[in-house]
Amino acid sequence: MSRATPRGARVFCGLSGGVDSALACALLLEQGFDVTAVYMRNWSRDLPGFRCPWADDLADAERVAVTLGIDLEVWDCEEEYRATVVDYLVDSYAHGYTPNPDVMCNQTIKFGTFLERALAEGADYVATGHYGRVERGEDGRTRLLRALDEHKDQTYFLWRVGEEALSRALLPVGEIRDKAEVRRMCAERGLGVEAKPDSDGICFIGPVGIRTFLLDALERRAGDVVEWETGRVLGRHDGAFLFTVGQRRGLDLGGGPARYVVSTDVEKNVVYVTANHDSPALFASEVSLSDVRWIAGEPPAPGRYLVRTRHTGELREAWVEPGDGASAVLRFDEPVRRVAPGQSAVVYDGLRCLGGGIVQ
Amino acid sequence: MTPGREVCLDYAAATPMDPEVVAVTLPYLTERFWNPSAPYSRAREARDDVERARGTVARLIGARPDNVVFTAGATEANNLAFAAVEGHVVVDAIEHESVLACAATHARRTVRVGADGLVDPAVVARAIRPDTELVSVELTNGEIGCVQPVREISRVVASECARRLEAGERTPIYLHTDASQAAGTLSVNVSTLGVDLLTLSAAKIYGPKQVGLLWASDDVRLRPLVYGGGQEGGVRSGTENVAGIVGFARALELACERRAEEARRLAGLRERLRAGIVERVPWAVVAGPRSPKRRLPGLLSVSFAGIEARRLVIALERAGVYVGTGSACAASRMRVSHVLEAVGMPRELAEGSLRLTLGRPTSPEDVDYAAEAIAGAVRAEMERLGLDDAGQAARVEALLAGAPGASMRVRRPGAGGAAGNDGYAW
Numbered sequence: 001m002s003r004a005t006p007r008g009a010r011v012f013c014g015l016s017g018g019v020d021s022a023l024a025c026a027l028l029l030e031q032g033f034d035v036t037a038v039y040m041r042n043w044s045r046d047l048p049g050f051r052c053p054w055a056d057d058l059a060d061a062e063r064v065a066v067t068l069g070i071d072l073e074v075w076d077c078e079e080e081y082r083a084t085v086v087d088y089l090v091d092s093y094a095h096g097y098t099p100n101p102d103v104m105c106n107q108t109i110k111f112g113t114f115l116e117r118a119l120a121e122g123a124d125y126v127a128t129g130h131y132g133r134v135e136r137g138e139d140g141r142t143r144l145l146r147a148l149d150e151h152k153d154q155t156y157f158l159w160r161v162g163e164e165a166l167s168r169a170l171l172p173v174g175e176i177r178d179k180a181e182v183r184r185m186c187a188e189r190g191l192g193v194e195a196k197p198d199s200d201g202i203c204f205i206g207p208v209g210i211r212t213f214l215l216d217a218l219e220r221r222a223g224d225v226v227e228w229e230t231g232r233v234l235g236r237h238d239g240a241f242l243f244t245v246g247q248r249r250g251l252d253l254g255g256g257p258a259r260y261v262v263s264t265d266v267e268k269n270v271v272y273v274t275a276n277h278d279s280p281a282l283f284a285s286e287v288s289l290s291d292v293r294w295i296a297g298e299p300p301a302p303g304r305y306l307v308r309t310r311h312t313g314e315l316r317e318a319w320v321e322p323g324d325g326a327s328a329v330l331r332f333d334e335p336v337r338r339v340a341p342g343q344s345a346v347v348y349d350g351l352r353c354l355g356g357g358i359v360q
Numbered sequence: 361m362t363p364g365r366e367v368c369l370d371y372a373a374a375t376p377m378d379p380e381v382v383a384v385t386l387p388y389l390t391e392r393f394w395n396p397s398a399p400y401s402r403a404r405e406a407r408d409d410v411e412r413a414r415g416t417v418a419r420l421i422g423a424r425p426d427n428v429v430f431t432a433g434a435t436e437a438n439n440l441a442f443a444a445v446e447g448h449v450v451v452d453a454i455e456h457e458s459v460l461a462c463a464a465t466h467a468r469r470t471v472r473v474g475a476d477g478l479v480d481p482a483v484v485a486r487a488i489r490p491d492t493e494l495v496s497v498e499l500t501n502g503e504i505g506c507v508q509p510v511r512e513i514s515r516v517v518a519s520e521c522a523r524r525l526e527a528g529e530r531t532p533i534y535l536h537t538d539a540s541q542a543a544g545t546l547s548v549n550v551s552t553l554g555v556d557l558l559t560l561s562a563a564k565i566y567g568p569k570q571v572g573l574l575w576a577s578d579d580v581r582l583r584p585l586v587y588g589g590g591q592e593g594g595v596r597s598g599t600e601n602v603a604g605i606v607g608f609a610r611a612l613e614l615a616c617e618r619r620a621e622e623a624r625r626l627a628g629l630r631e632r633l634r635a636g637i638v639e640r641v642p643w644a645v646v647a648g649p650r651s652p653k654r655r656l657p658g659l660l661s662v663s664f665a666g667i668e669a670r671r672l673v674i675a676l677e678r679a680g681v682y683v684g685t686g687s688a689c690a691a692s693r694m695r696v697s698h699v700l701e702a703v704g705m706p707r708e709l710a711e712g713s714l715r716l717t718l719g720r721p722t723s724p725e726d727v728d729y730a731a732e733a734i735a736g737a738v739r740a741e742m743e744r745l746g747l748d749d750a751g752q753a754a755r756v757e758a759l760l761a762g763a764p765g766a767s768m769r770v771r772r773p774g775a776g777g778a779a780g781n782d783g784y785a786w
Contacts, residue, residue, distance in 0.1 A: 066674040069744055 006032035011170060012118035013037055013127040014110060015064060015072065017057030018199060020129030020173050022064040022191045023182050027172040028127055029068060036123075037065045037072045040114055042081035042105070064191050075117065077109055084108035090217045093210075096266035097342025097358075098244040100157065106130075107160035115165055127170040130154045132353075134169050142167040144295055144353040147174040156311045159346045159356035160293050211242055211250070223269035225251060228262045228281050234273065240264040243271045245340040246282065283335035289328045289345055289357025296354070299328070306348040307332075309339040309359065320347055328357050366680040367726040367733075369633075371719030372502045372541060372659060373684055377607070378566040378720075384610045385568065388603035396600050397589065410600050413609035420612050421558065421575060422549040429574045429582065429592045430605050434540040434561035436585070437574035438462055438496075440595070441536045441557045443583045444576070445493035452479045452508075453702035454501050456538060460698070463496065475765035476649040476786045477506035477703050485516045490524075492533055499539040499553070500546065503699040503715055504648035505659030507546065510537050514554025534580055540564050540572070544615050545623040545657045556580055560612070562604065566720060567611030571604035622720065626658035629718050629727050634660055636731025638783040641738050642771040643752040645709055645760070646783035647700070658718040662734075662783070663709040665756050667741045672714060675737040681730050684715040703786075704766075706759045760785050 006028075013025045015037035028035050039061045041054065058074065065072035085104045092099035110128055118126045131147035131154040142163050147153040161169070176182050179198075186194035218241060225235045235253040237243065243250070247261040251273060259273040262281045274281060287309075294300065299322035306315040307330055319331040330345060339345065339359045346356035377385075388406070396407035411425070418425040431437045435458040442449065442462035451463045452471050463470070469487040473479050479497055488495065495517055500507050517535040524531060536557035539548045544565045550558050557580060562571040576582050588597030615622075637644050637660075647661040664672070669685040676683055685697075700710035714734070718727070742748070753770035760766040766785045 062670055063674050066671045067678075069740075072671075 008034065009124040010034045010036070010122055011125045011127050012114070012121070012123045013170075014114060014129070015039055015061045016129065017060035017064070017193065017196075018129065019182060019186055019193050019196055020131070022061075022129070022193045023176075023186050023189075024127050024129040024170075024172045025064065025070065026068060026186075026189050026191060028170065029070065031172075033125075033170075035068075035070050035127075037061065037068075037070055038114065038118070039072060039074045040077045040109065041074055042077050042109060043086070060193055060196070064193060067189075067191055075114070077113055080113045081105070081109055084112075090214065092342050093214055093241045094218055094266065096241060096264050098340035099342045100344050102157045103160055103344050106157055111158075111161040111165040111169065115168060119168065123168075125168050125170045127172065129173050130158060130171050131174050132158055132171050133174040134166055134171055135352075136167070141296070145174075145351045146348070146353065147171075148176060149174075149178045151312060152179050153312065155348075155353040156308055156313075156344065156346050159295070159344060159353060161295070162293070163295050163297060166295065214242060215239075221269055223271065225253060225271045225273055228272045228274045228279065229276075234259070237271050240266045240269045240271050245338055280335075282338055284338045285332045285335040287330040287332075287339065287345060288360045289330065290326060290360050292322070292326045292328045292355065292357035294322075294355035300347070300349065300354050305354065306350070307345055308348065309336075309343060309345045315348065326357070364680065365726075365729055366682075367730045368682045368721070369716040369718065369726075369730055370682050370684045371722070372564070372715065372717035374569070375544075375564060375566045375719055376721065377568060378611060378614055380614060381567050381607045381611045385603045385607035388606055392602070394602075396602060397591070406602050410602055410605050413605045416609040417560075417573060417612050418575075420548075420616050421560070422551050423575050426593075427575055427577065429576070429595050430600065430608070431572045431574055431596055432570045432601070433563065433572040434458070434538060434559050435572075436596075437559040437561075437572045438536075438538055439585055440574045440582060441496070441559065441576070442466065442494065443585055444557070444580050445532075445534065447493040447531065448489055448491045449494040449496065450484060450487045450492055451496045452484075452498075454503070454506075454699040455496065455498055456502065456540075459496050459498065459538060466494075467491075473506075473702055475704050475763070476654070477501055477504045477647075477699070478649060478654065479508050479513065481509055481512040481516050484513050485520075488516070488520050488533070490529060491531055492520075493531060494534050494536060494557075496536040496538070498541070499537045499548070500542040500656045501699060502541040502659075503697060504661045504703065505656035506649050507542070507654050507656060508537075510535075510553050510555065518554070532579065534577075541656065543612065545619060545626060547619070550575055550577075562608035562611050565611045565615040568604045568607045571601055571608045573608070618720075623657045626718050626722075627652060629722055629724065630658055630660050632724060633716060633718070633727045633731055634662070634783060636728060637662055637734055638781065640731065640735035642781065643749065643756045644738075644783050645756060645768065645785045647703065647705060647713070647786065650784045650786065658722075660716040660718075662714050662716065663705065664712040664714075664738050665709050665752060665759055666745070666747065667712040667738055669712050669714055671741060672712075672734070672737050675740060676733055679733040679737070681733045683730075683734075684717065685713060704764050706763050708759055709756075 011028050011033045013035055015021045025037050039058055085101050088104050089099055089101045115126050131152040133145040135143040135145050146155050183194045220238045223237055224233045225237050227234050243261050243264050248258055251259055257275040259275050262272045262274050264271050302321045304317055305320045307318040308315050321329045341359055343359045344356050345359050347354045394403040394406040396410050414425045414428050418428050438458045439462055448467045449463050450469045452473050454473050471483050471487045497508050497513055499510055514535050520533055534556035537555045538559040540561035543560055556577045558575040560573050563569040582595045584595050586597050591597050645663040649655050696710045760768050768785045771781050
């Protein structure tokens with residue numbers, strides 16, 4: 001495996017103000033790269049009653065850059081972010097899907113706009129604080145591998161990043177065994193961010209929560225909550241787009257057993273639920289994928305691979321059958337809990353991330 | 361890591377409560393917790409204490425107690441002042457955000473300021489229209505420290521008043537000043553200033569936060585923003601912040617007692633800080649009026665061309681020195697301060713501007729330590745960016761040559777101290 005050569009190479013490293021990207025910058029500097037830190041300002045709009053933490057994050061990013069003695073540039077990516085991530089998110093929900101905005105952000109912003117602009121400004125590589133590993137083979141091919149820390153691995157969010165973009169990527173924290181180590185290394189270097197909590201939830205929505213966010217963009221619409229088995233109306237909801245398969249909370253059915261969302265119909269504005277956690281309606285042994293992307297550019301041979309349908313979720317064996325166009329079918333040996341349409345299913349060959357698709 | 365010494369140079373942002381203020385405040389948090397509106401005698405005592413405090417602050421600003429409304433800070437007081445009128449207002453471009461935001465809810469004219477930040481009364485006179493109801497000019501700007509000619513502006517407003525009277529026009533016109541930043545070191549007597557409305561804040565004079573006042577002359581009819589039980593003469597409902605109000609009165613008393621001496625002391629320290637910085641960084645640029653009479657004694661606005669102030673803040677924090685960049689509100693956004701923009705400071709300078717404000721705890725040793733730390737931080741950035749003194753001197757001269765009303769000859773290294781510049785560009 002050939003390594004990226006630091007000597008004299010210019011790296012633009014995304015610096016978010018968080019622990020991982022701070023350490024990524026520090027490590028690249030120590031390896032001898034010429035590092036410029038970039039804060040990508042993706043979203044600065046404040047929702048009523050909530051404060052977007054971006055100003056604090058930028059202040060933390062600046063603190064890290066000053067400590068390391070490197071330049072920090074602020075790049076305004078708001079327009080691209082709105083068009084490719086925020087609008088995509090809202091539109092998907094409006095159509096009854098539950099999307100992964102981080103997957104889009106990595107494809108279109110971090111390894112899209114950011115990469116392109118960095119290259120245009122003379123960068124040899126771009127770097128981020130993602131937990132993943134880039135393997136540069138002797139054959140000239142670049143592969144994406146899961147991070148050394150399997151609990152933090154973020155390749156689930158990187159499956160739409162193509163090989164060409166990956167060939168320019170450096171992911172230094174993917175080589176670290178665990179997050180505690182990352183924090184310790186940050187503390188050792190006096191970066192001042194080691195105590196920051198892991199970011200949780202959708203990055204730009206922060207603590208607001210998806211419900212508040214969606215209600216800011218989409219109209220409430222009263223509809224029925226229907227029992228899947230009987231067709232009986234159990235209660236009312238305020239918009240089928242607000243619900244997702246498997247969801248238990250937020251169903252205001254006035255007591256009774258816990259109920260789970262089986263499916264939603266945004267056209268008819270109906271939410272179907274069941275009280276049976278093991279209801280066959282919540283399971284499927286075949287999953288169709290659309291909008292499939294393979295990192296290497298071409299599909300792998302049909303066969304048994306490992307599949308993950310949730311960030312850090314269980315890696316399960318499945319028969320993967322790439323189909324026509326950007327489609328594929330996953331066949332599990334036994335029924336697995338259903339995944340909400342719009343989520344990503346990511347395919348691995350051992351440690352190597354091959355690509356994935358959007359669950360239908 | 362904790363630095364060996366901590367020096368706060370940001371007392372315009374916040375001040376520590378004076379121990380005497382704390383002492384008079386504490387009983388109202390515990391045994392004198394009474395609601396001043398309750399009917400029994402102990403509560404009545406609390407009410408008396410609030411009224412005594414009102415009397416104290418009224419006396420200190422040369423006013424009658426009835427005309428003082430206690431608020432939750434200066435921002436609310438400014439809002440209350442603007443709520444008193446409906447029509448056209450005139451403000452200057454370097455007002456505090458709270459005043460600019462209030463003005464934005466009215467038909468308005470924003471008048472320009474000079475390169476030193478001063479408002480020209482003649483410009484105000486021209487901005488006043490027949491339907492102008494309020495003129496608002498801050499007594500001292502919290503960012504570059506200029507002391508506005510409020511007295512002269514009051515004459516402009518008075519002559520407009522007289523004109524309207526003669527012409528039989530009924531529209532009233534008032535003059536408001538936010539004196540929050542001034543009260544520690546300048547007189548805030550309402551009749552000397554000739555204003556109709558005056559804002560003060562306890563938080564800037566070593567009193568508690570979230571306590572302020574609006575004084576309004578008899579001519580002004582205030583309209584409430586907060587409705588409820590009718591406290592503060594119906595203008596500001598809500599149970600009185602007894603502890604805060606009592607503390608505010610004591611804080612203002614102390615400020616007035618120590619004012620003359622403190623102003624002198626701070627002016628000296630500020631001079632020492634300016635000299636200390638300019639000596640070490642000859643191309644540093646000092647903003648604001650050159651005349652000490654037109655300047656807040658304890659404030660120094662200093663700019664380093666091509667150096668990012670935001671990075672200096674972080675580097676200085678590591679040395680235990682806490683400084684401001686522009687106003688705190690602007691610092692959290694990606695904007696150059698509206699004040700520095702309004703005085704026509706070139707962006708390259710504005711982005712490298714520090715606002716240094718001294719306070720009661722500041723000692724000469726603090727100032728020397730801070731000057732050294734600031735110069736050190738600037739030097740470290742210069743090294744990182746590959747800049748040198750000669751280049752920076754040329755850069756500053758070129759920048760100022762293009763800025764209206766500014767000029768500066770920078771002392772060159774090795775040229776000897778004979779023709780040393782003082783940093784003032786305006």
